[in-house]
Amino acid sequence: MRRRWLVILLTAALVLGQGILPVGTVSTDHLGLVEAAATSQPTVTSADSYGVASQQGPYWKTDSTIQDRTTKPYPSFVRYSEIGAILRDIDKRSPRVKVEVIGQSALGHDLYLVIVSDPSVHGRYGRYQALRNTMLRDPAKAQEMIKQGADFKVPIFINGSIHGNEEPGTDAALRLIETLAFDNSDEVREILDNTILLFNVNANPDGRIVNARGNGNGFDLNRDLITLSQPETRALVAQIVQWKPMIFLDLHGFVDPLLIEPCTPPHNPNYEYDLFIKWALDMATAMGDRIKDRVGLDYQIPYRDQEAGWDDYLPILTPMYAMYHGSIAVTVETKERSETGVEAHYQSVMAAALFAARHKMEMFHDQIEQFKRGVLGDKPEQYPYAYVLPAGPDQAHPNVVADVVEALLVHGIEVHEAKQPFTAGGTTYPAGSYVVLMNQPLRGLANTLLWEGEDISYDIPAMYDISAWQLPELWGFKRVAIEEPFSAQLVQVQKVKRPQGSVQNANAAYYVIPNDNNNAIRAVNALLERGAEVWMAQGSLPGFGQGAFVVRADGQRQAVKDLAKDLGLTITGTNSVGGSLKPLRRLRVAALGQGYALGRGYVDFTLRELGFDVTPVTVSDVASGRLADFDVFVNQVNSSNSAFQQAIRDFVAQGGAYIGIGADSAALNQRLGLLPVVYNAGKRDDNGVVRVVNNTEHPVMANYPANDYSFVYYPAWFTSTGDGVEVISRLQAENFFMAGHWRDRKDAAGSAVVVGGTYGNGRVVLFGTDPLFRAHTRGLFRSVANALFYAAQD
Structure with a gap:
């Protein structure tokens, strides 16, 4: 169902770009965000720069090596392995069509972008590019150009089947491409005279092949558009950045009656919602009416027909994210997995394209108006003047700050660097501080990523998905909102300078790696894989903080030097520890x-990205004794399977380490009796950013601040702890909830949310929080890595 995606930005609602691959070349960090962003403006980057190898290859050939589905859910269903040949055939026969491979899926399957336009458009990209640049740099001038009759066509983006088991979206896209490629009806001519259509034909090949919702890494891709941990979303984002569509249609299933957004409240206050709803409701009505007339299906529009429950608050879903870039963006949920379901999607896109063709002047004017509002800085009461990411010792590790700035650039947000110290809001900030001014085209997106968020628990009965995602709190860096204008010598960032790693006192007997960022964990795991001797300090190591890692230098000098350089780490040699x-x-x-x-999810993915040797297992695997092959079991699920339960007890009693995450794991502990604790849990949709107090003396919280933040989704808290149980982190006693939706939370205040202890010969750590949530909570990853190192036997 619905589960949308999001997108990224760079330009505006018209056709642009020299060709269809985005410009810029950058490398990736270990979780897939860019390491160096942009070329001329803070442009963004090609799919390659996100770790997606955009291989062109013989994409027109049928790939006989794919173990594709053997049965068809309906006659017109096209197997993924057949799509390339079909597109190549259309590409050869129609001058209206261009086909590109824009990247590969998690399992290496090609992602196809098809552009359909009047053939005359192909020679006009330079003119469109100039208008696009004007739209962002001088939106008032762009509006005047449109008023004076500038020649332009508006892009419409169709995103097919981001959930692999919602098949009709891809089949409708293929049918639409064929119609637009060859048909000369009045409707098709009207569409091609006014628009350019971009089809992300099959947004999730892995899922389509195996009939699964997620991709080969077990991710719901329609939750990854802010985090960008997956290659499919990075490839999509790169195209949105390049094209900035005026309309974005995300084709899903299955809801009865068929559903077309816009959505119910709450609407994120960072949207320019008046400009959106002005067109979205009428467009949805036109789409629904055509479906009803030509397919015979009733339809619903949540904005019109519901009070709550289908909201557009969060930016992690595709259409919601596209709204920040001026798109009139909606999810379409077809009714059923059938030919009728395919036809409904087909007619919905035709209706939207005709709507765009008939209203393009006014709609494009309003898309530019969104950017104009940002540039002019209206609504000063809603937005700060700027956000400052201070340089200096109170800031997070330089790797963290570089990751943040890169992410902002990827999302098309303008970032500046101070070349001299400056004073803002009564505080002096050093040179090298980053500044995000809010009078910029994408101020709404910038604010939704950097603000503190809202507690909307009592504004609405329930939310569709998460209600908080704040980067500063969840990635672990300091930002300051500055309300009043200030003067500073600022230079716009085009490419982030990654920290230059080094080894100091390189000839010493030992090396010390501070435990202060995720790359330190990666370095340690890389050294352990090489057979190096590594220790973890069980307290503070003078000069290096809590939980620092010590490496014997013999045989590892070059490896340590290479890791310091590659991972941006400052590693220090010492002759005694x-x-x-x-x-x-x-x-x-x-x-x-x-x-x-494919049995995978964000827990094993994130740990693997940190360099751990991780194997996904099932309840049946555990019940059959497979834990004997492992040192640590990280578990997120509850099960009544008695063999599963006994296998865990035996594993831990014999010295295995157990790390439980979330309320389901807390419930399982109640059954297993590993730790003598009593827990309580919220509702499954309770979520948000919470304030916690960490036991900084405990190895799990090594180098975390005492007063910190965490994230909960279906939270658990421990109301009673028995003998031998250590409280590692607890919710603050007062005002612990920062942002999100969690109503009945009063009793959780001050309670433990991370605890540890022993069972038999093994150690146990239970997280009532979710520190690995969808690979997004990057600032919390180290706590789980620390728990693995702490709990595992020497």
Whole structure:
């Protein structure tokens, strides 16, 4: 169902670009965000720069190596392995069509972008590019150009089947491409005379092949458009950045009666919602009426027909994200998996394209108006003047700050760097601080990523999905909102300078790696894989903070030097190390998480990205004794399977480490009796950013601040802790809830949310929070890595 996606930006609602691959070349960090962004403006980057190898290859050939579905859910269903040949045939026969491979899926399957336009458009990209640049840099001038009759066509983006088991979207896209490629009806001519259509034909090949919602990494791709952890969403984002469509249609299933957005409240206050709803409701009505007339299906529009429950508050869903770029963006949920379902999608896109063709002047004017409002800085009471990411010792590790700035650039947000110290809001900030001015075209998106969010618990009975995603709190960096104008010598950032790693005192007997960013965990795992001797400090190591890692230099000098350079780490040599040190070893980790495809999910994915040796397992695997092959079991699920339960007890009693995450794991602990704790849990849709107090002396919270933030989704808290249980983190006693939707939370105040202890010969750590949530909570990843190192046997 619905589960949308989002997109990214760079330009505006018209056709642009020299060709269809985005410009710019950058590399990726270990979780897939760009390492260096942009070329001329803060442009963004090609699919390659997100770790997607945009291989052109013989995409027109049928790939006989794919183990595709053997049965068809309806006669016109096209197997993924057949799509390339079909598109190549159309490409050869129609001058209206261009086909590109824009990247590969998690499992290496090609992602096809098809552009359909009047053939005369192909030679006009330069003119469109100039108008696009004007739209962002001088939107008032762009509006005047449109008023004076500038020649332009508006792009419409159709996103097919981002959920692999919602098949009709892709089949409708293929049918639409064929119609637009060859038909000369009045409707088709009207569409091609006024628009350019872009089809992300099959947004999730992995899921289509195996009939699964998620991709090959087990991710719901329609939740990844802010995080961009997956290659499919990075490829999509790169195209949205390039084209900035005026209309965005996300084809899903299945809802009865058929559903077409716009949505119910609450509407995120960072939208220019008046400009959106002015067109979205009429367009949805036109789409629904055509479906009813030509297909015979009734339809619903949540904005018109419901009070709550289908909201557009969060930016992680595709249409909602596109709204920040001026798109009139909607999800279409077809009624059923059938020929009728395909036909409904087909007619919905035709109706939207005709609507755009007939209203393009006014709609394009209003898309530019959104950027104009940002540039002029209206609504000063809603937005700060700027956000400052201060340089200096109080800021997060330089790797974290670089990741943040890169992410902002990828999303098309303008970022500046201070070349001299400056004073703002009564505080002086050093040179090298980053500044995000809010008088910019994408101020709404900038604000939704950097603000503190809202507690909307009592504004609406329930939310569709998460209601908080704040980067500063969840990625772990400091930002300051500045309300009043200030003067500073600023230079716009075009490419982020990654931290230059180094090894100091390189000839020493030992090296110390501070435990202060995710790359430190990656470095340690890489060294352990090489067979290096590594220890973790069980307290503070003077000069290096809590939980620092110590490496014996013998045989590892070049490896340490390379890792420091590649990962932006400052590693220091020393000839003597004091204090309590725990020897580490390469851990074999079993993970059982919330996956959507192929038995994988965000738990094993994120741990693998940190360099751990992770194997996804099932309840049946555990019940059959497979935990004997592992050192640590990370678990997110509850099960009544008695063999599963006994296998975990035996594993931990014999010295295995158990890391439980979330309320389901807390419930399982109640059954297993691993730790003598009593827990309580919220509702499954309770979520948000919470304020916590960490036990900074405990290895799990090494180098985390005492007063910090965490994230909950279906939260658990521990109301009673028995003998031998250590409280590692607890919710603040007062005002612990920062942003999100969690109503009945009063009793959780001050309660433990992370606890640890022993069972038999093994150690146990239980998180009532979700520190790996959808690979988004990057600032919390280290706490889980620390828990693995702490709980595993020496």
